[in-house]
Amino acid sequence: MPRPSLAHERRAELRPVIARAFAEAGYRRMTTAELARRCGLQETQLFRLWPDKRAMFLAAIDYVYAVAVEQWQTLLRASEVDDGGDDAAQRLLAYEAKHHGEWGLYRIVFAGLSESDDPEVRRALRRMYARFHRFIARQITAHRAANEGATHTPDPELAAWAIIGMGTVADVLRELRVGSAAQRRELFEQVGQVMLEGQRTR
């Protein structure tokens, strides 16, 4: 019998390094050589763990959502205790207003989008967006249900997309160094609030 493979575990522990690398340089500009250097191993090892560069990138895309959700969950658990009357949606919004995009992982998404004629990359991005959207839409629905019973516009599904859009534009502003962190925070707070509440449909 051969020696048992640690490939699975190694992939898991290298994923953050890979993701970080792609986030810094984008897809094309991050070379497999540099990737290997950052992982502290030879290029060949990398190609034994993943079939090709694209597969490494796919792993990075999945990591984007994984990281976000992990942070949100720890946040929600932590603030169940010292809750100031705000519900989960508002706490998440306040958190994002401060910390959105600070990991720079959105760069992976930008890279993926301009690489997106590749069907696998598309699939990974779709899955990522679908997950974010579902998470946010649920928060909005819960928030509105808790606070009052009326129907609002935009409906939660659309409001969730709008919030994702707001996050994206905040990423772009950060990326291009347009405006300040304070302004981005204002954006999250004002627009986020309006999207959460919505307007009563007459």
Next chain:
Amino acid sequence: MPRPSLAHERRAELRPVIARAFAEAGYRRMTTAELARRCGLQETQLFRLWPDKRAMFLAAIDYVYAVAVEQWQTLLRASEVDDGGDDAAQRLLAYEAKHHGEWGLYRIVFAGLSESDDPEVRRALRRMYARFHRFIARQITAHRAANEGATHTPDPELAAWAIIGMGTVADVLRELRVGSAAQRRELFEQVGQVMLEGQRTR
């Protein structure tokens, strides 16, 4: 005296072809050879018109705003006559709800963003975003001023960014083939309306 150069005119007439090409394939994947083929000339000619590939890409970025604004202006001129009571902002919103992103030029922006450590590209993108933002913010201010005098939230500057974000997310959905054109239209109508009107600050 030498023969007079037509370089300026040629650049102008090739710009849409270049832009279209970058929009279809992104920056890295669009080769200068293919670019030349589409322009119906040799690669060397291209390099006589622009110093390098990046310069061609910069021209494409500028073209994105140029095209949008041209369409908007013809729309506004045309609908001054058969105006159904809506103001400019609402007509633009209705127009975008139907036609946003159909030229695919947003792909140029995605490509630029993941290529964005290049200072020139960054500058071009900043200028483009700034122009879009100013245009939209003015529309919002005009709309609110015309309809009622109260202060609203989010303020026009932020609402304008939110609308750009909404447009971006619509582009992403179109790109990834998530949801239908009708849903994107709904997004523009509902979210756009709320951003235009805003909520009265008490």
Next chain:
DNA sequence: CTATTTTGTAAGCGTTCACTTACGACCTGT
């Protein structure tokens, strides 16, 4: 005409980079 510049065409050059080959050392179950 002629000098000077643009326009057209063909070939190629140098670099970057994803991915491979080759080979030896090292585990681990039977």
Next chain:
DNA sequence: ACAGGTCGTAAGTGAACGCTTACAAAATAG
């Protein structure tokens, strides 16, 4: 022990591609 796999390292390969060189043809002002 040893077979059949994993791990580590070094070198290389082949293709893509941005950009250049070289040279001839055409056009225009003086």
